[in-house]
Amino acid sequence: MRRIILAAVMVLAAHAATAFQIEEETLFPGTPNGRELSILSTTDTEIFRPLIDAFQQANPGVSLRYSVASSTEVYAAVHDDHAAYDLVISSAMDLQMKLANDGYALAHRSAQTGTLPAWARWRDQLYAVAQEPVVTILSRKGFAGLDLPHTRADLLSLMRDNPDRFRGRIGTYDPARSGAGYLFATQDARQSDTFWRLAEVMGTLDPRLYTGSADMIGDLQSGQLIVAYNVLGSYAAASLPPDGDAIILQPEDFTHILLRTALIPRDAPDPGLGGAFLDFLLSDQGQTLLDQVAGLPRINEAALAAEQNLRPIRLDPGLLVYVDPLKRQRFLREWAAAVVQP
Amino acid sequence: MKTLFNPAGSIRRRLLWLLLIGAAVLSGLLYLSVSTVARSAVETTQDSILGAATIAIAEQLRGADDGVEVDIPYTAFSMLGAVGEDRVFYRILVNGETVTGYDDLPLPDTTPAGLTPRYYSHPYQDMMVRIAAVERPVLVSSRSVAVQVLVAQTRTAQDAIVGQMANRAAALGLGFFGVAAVLAVVTARSVVQPVNSLAEAMGRRGPQDLRPVTRPVPQELTPLVAALNGFISRLSGALTRTETFIAEAAHHIRTPLATLRAQAELALRQTDDDATRATLRGVIRSVDDSARSASQLLEHAAVVYRSDQRADDRIDLAALARDIGQSFGPTADLRDLTLAVHTPDSPVWLTADRLLVETALRNLVDNAIKYSNPDGQVSIDVDQSATHASVRVSDRGRGLDGARRSHLTARFQRGGNVGDVVGTGLGLTIVQEVARAQNGSFTLSDRTGGGTCAELSLPL
Structure with missing residues (x-):
């Protein structure tokens, strides 16, 4: 079997000769001395494995190097290190937008990219491959005897009224350490003032801060948390049994839709191959595999229109605002003042 | 420009x-x-x-x-x-x-x-x-x-x-140009139309129509039409003067000649001196020659003048041939010639200038009689084909003696074998002019067995 995994390495130390950190690198070998496609992604290898297999089946002989890093490391790899990747897939829309705006992405146009709706792409450079809701997960047991909340305001008043039940059992992203968490928090803040009130109330209840959705979901399942605020819906749906203790809440006031975006870096050694993989992700086969097997919902305008509370985070220059270092400093300072209370 | x-x-x-x-x-x-x-x-x-x-x-x-x-x-x-x-x-x-x-x-x-x-x-x-x-x-x-x-x-x-807007502007420009092009074609046609219609009206006029142009014309054409009308009136005046001149010349030449001849004859009768009589006979012959020459010169002038004018008469060629035959009867008898006229029973109608055709026929018959030997025969035959009518005048005279028709039809040219017969050399010229003016043809040929055959063919 050619597509057998030869090497699955956990690279927790600094990647050789580069400043950015790779968490995991896997080589899916094709024929020796054949073309090699290298992808840098924030998505776990296991989630993408079915897509990689299908791509290699369609393109026999192509070796594929799949590297996983955090969204800030992915940004640094392209922006600062000009690392040699043919395709960069990240859930941090703001950082991807910054890369494209600052000229770090190559234009790519094909029949597949033409089928995307306007809100799911930017300038022939940045393309959304999946749309994922940002949800809140509740523990059924933890909420025993209380009305289940439907909106942030409901959750807020439940927390105010039952501080003892929620103390130390609320989990959320640490925006200072997680790119996705920062994006969620800033978009929440932009959308509604409720965010700051929620942050303040959470701050009084000794919240636990995380850097990944998986850890948060794990702690909720083990009973340490009863509320996980702002979790990627795709992870939640994949790891939670539908009739279990956990309830996935898409708040009715608004639920943001995160777009997982891909771009071909300016310094790509083989941009044609990167484009081929991007086209494969956007093709019907790729989208179906992402949706059905990988658990990352396909780009679907009708699904967004069907539910009024869904708000896709738009790919527009507004995303650049919170990437501004002064703005980021200021936001994190305010957030810390609200949540991290002495 | x-x-x-x-x-x-x-x-x-x-x-x-x-x-x-x-x-x-x-x-x-x-x-x-x-x-x-x-x-x-x-x-x-x-x-x-x-x-x-x-x-x-x-x-x-x-x-x-x-x-x-x-x-x-x-x-x-x-x-x-x-x-x-x-x-x-x-x-x-x-x-x-x-x-x-x-x-x-x-x-x-x-x-x-x-x-x-x-x-x-x-x-x-x-x-x-x-x-x-x-x-x-x-x-x-x-x-x-x-x-x-x-x-x-x-x-x-x-x-x-x-x-995108530039593309629309370009489409707008092209559309504007298209509309303007259509209008330009219409305008050009409408502007030139009066000129065309004036030219057409002038072209349709017959050769004798010398009326001034009175149709309304655009201002720009008025000077041209005024000049044209002036030209027409001068032409018509000149033509009238020519006609008057021919008529008056005929009168002023013929009358004194006739008087001279009458007085010469009178003198001839009154004298017994043979020498004087011989001289007077010579005078009378010269007067006859002069009268014939003058008459043919005027006839030629009249033919040239009329051929530019071309009156369109309906004439019956058969009847005309018979009239001519009759009028030459006495002359033929004088020379003991038989003059035979053969025409179809039905009239042979054609559109032509009666005077011109008559002049041509008269000259042909006169020639035939003049150059025939005594006791000879002259015949006038009228025929009709689908498109043409022809009249053939044949004699048993001295023939053409090798002279070319183009030579004989030139003005003042005569055959080499006619020294003993008086003539001006204008007769066949007149016939040729008439044939040309009436879009017909004139042929002259030797007859087998001696003599000449002259044929004038005219379109119906």
């Missing part, structure tokens, strides 16, 4: 070219002006959005204890994405020092004043960007600090819109 248009070329074509060139120039100007206006409208709109974004940032600047607080509103950049997908750059400077943004974004040449943004285009990162800059003082610890805000945007969307 001289080099551009052939002076003998068509007025319509010249007019059409000028109109089309004019329409093309106007269409080009239309395209240029529409696309220029569109470009400036789009630019102004885009500038306003860029300026609004810059002002939105500038208005959020606040003085704080440790310096200037910058809080870029989300909408400031978000609104820049409204028109298209253009790249956005910004730079914020406090006292000339970049505090955030792209520190290589080009500054304006002069410091902008007040909250009105300064707009300028500048290359940045290998692209042309449009930049809006404002400067605003901010109070920090009671000291005024100048803060400059620059927001820049690439112009891809604007260029796309302008391109």
Whole structure:
């Protein structure tokens, strides 16, 4: 079997000769001395494995190097290190937008990219491959005897009224350490003032801060948390049994839709191959595999229109605002003042 | 103009070219002006959005204890994405020092004043960007600090819109040109129409129609028509004078000759001296010759004059031949000649000038009688084919003796074998003139067994 995994390495130390950190690198070998496609992604290898297999089946002989890093490391790899990747897939829309705006992405146009709706792409450079809701997960047991909340305001008043039940059992992203968490928090803040009130109330209840959705979901399942605020819906749906203790809440006031975006870096050694993989992700086969097997919902305008509370985070220059270092400093300072209370 | 248009070329074509060139120039100007206006409208709109974004940032600047607080509103950049997908750059400077943004974004040449943004285009990162800059003082610890805000945007969307509008302007220009071209064709035709209709009316006129042109014509043609009418009246006067001259000449020549002949005959009768009688006979013969010559010269002049005028009479060639035969009867008898006329029973109608045909026939018969030997025979035969009627005058005279017809029909030329017969050399010339004037033909040939056959053939 050619597509057998030869090497699955956990690279927790600094990647050789580069400043950015790779968490995991896997080589899916094709024929020796054949073309090699290298992808840098924030998505776990296991989630993408079915897509990689299908791509290699369609393109026999192509070796594929799949590297996983955090969204800030992915940004640094392209922006600062000009690392040699043919395709960069990240859930941090703001950082991807910054890369494209600052000229770090190559234009790519094909029949597949033409089928995307306007809100799911930017300038022939940045393309959304999946749309994922940002949800809140509740523990059924933890909420025993209380009305289940439907909106942030409901959750807020439940927390105010039952501080003892929620103390130390609320989990959320640490925006200072997680790119996705920062994006969620800033978009929440932009959308509604409720965010700051929620942050303040959470701050009084000794919240636990995380850097990944998986850890948060794990702690909720083990009973340490009863509320996980702002979790990627795709992870939640994949790891939670539908009739279990956990309830996935898409708040009715608004639920943001995160777009997982891909771009071909300016310094790509083989941009044609990167484009081929991007086209494969956007093709019907790729989208179906992402949706059905990988658990990352396909780009679907009708699904967004069907539910009024869904708000896709738009790919527009507004995303650049919170990437501004002064703005980021200021936001994190305010957030810390609200949540991290002495 | 001289080099551009052939002076003998068509007025319509010249007019059409000028109109089309004019329409093309106007269409080009239309395209240029529409696309220029569109470009400036789009630019102004885009500038306003860029300026609004810059002002939105500038208005959020606040003085704080440790310096200037910058809080870029989300909408400031978000609104820049409204028109298209253009790249956005910004730079914020406090006292000339970049505090955030792209520190290589080009500054304006002069410091902008007040909250009105300064707009300028500048290359940045290998692209042309449009930049809006404002400067605003901010109070920090009671000291005024100048803060400059620059927001820049690439112009891809604007260029796309302008391109689209230019395409529409081009389509508009082409459409305008198309309509103008159709109008040009119609105009050219309508302008040239009076000239064409005048030319057509003149062309339709018969040769004798010498009436002045009275139809209404455009002002520009009036001098031409006036000149033409003057010309016509002069021509008609000249023709009238010619006719009068011929008639009067005939009168003034024939009358004294007749008087002279009568007096010579009288003298002949009164004298017995043989020598005197011989002299008087010579005088009478010379008078006869002179009368015949004068008569033929005038006849020739009349034929030439009439052939330009060409009256269209309906004549019966058979009846005409019979009349001529009858009138030459006494002359033939005098020379003991048999004159036979053969015509079809039915009339042979043709459209021709009666006087001309009659003159031609008279000359032919006169020639035949003149050159026949005594006791000879002259016959006049009239025939009709599908398109032509012909009259053939044959004799058993001395024949042509090898002379060519073209020679015999030239003026004042006679055959080489006619020295003993008086003649002017105009008879066959007259016949030839008549044949030409009536679009007919005249042939002269030797007859087998001696003699000549002259045939005049005329269209029906």
